[in-house]
Amino acid sequence: MKPGIKIWLEKEGKDILGGGRYRLLKAIQEEGSLKKAAEKLHYSYRYAWGNIRKMEERLGAKLIVSHKGGSGGGDSRLTEDGKWLLKKYEAFCHEIEQAAHTVFERIFKDDRL
Numbered sequence: 001m002k003p004g005i006k007i008w009l010e011k012e013g014k015d016i017l018g019g020g021r022y023r024l025l026k027a028i029q030e031e032g033s034l035k036k037a038a039e040k041l042h043y044s045y046r047y048a049w050g051n052i053r054k055m056e057e058r059l060g061a062k063l064i065v066s067h068k069g070g071s072g073g074g075d076s077r078l079t080e081d082g083k084w085l086l087k088k089y090e091a092f093c094h095e096i097e098q099a100a101h102t103v104f105e106r107i108f109k110d111d112r113l
Helices: 019-031 034-040 045-059 080-107
Strands: 009-011 014-017 064-067 075-078
Touching: 014 019, 014 045, 019 034, 019 045, 019 075, 019 080, 034 045, 034 075, 075 080
Parallel strands: none
Antiparallel strands: 009 014, 064 075
16 A cells, blocks of 8 residues: 545635646646647646636736747747746645655554555
């Protein structure tokens, strides 16, 4: 056995960032496009854009900046706030997962099951 953890951030009781939205921001960073990120994650563009808008509204900060393009389409990039949020969330999750494994090992050390 091993522990499984779902981590998300909230603000004023409303969810901001969890696994799905993290993957969306990460895909935007990697793909350079909201459209390509949505396709990669098998999300509709509308669903992906709605999630970005919710995060931005709840945080009061822009997380991505998009530029319309010509025949090749546009691009989307994380803002400095978006990069900061992604980096901090990754660090937070890593530390929580490490702590959970330490506690799990201490409590389940007898390896009964």
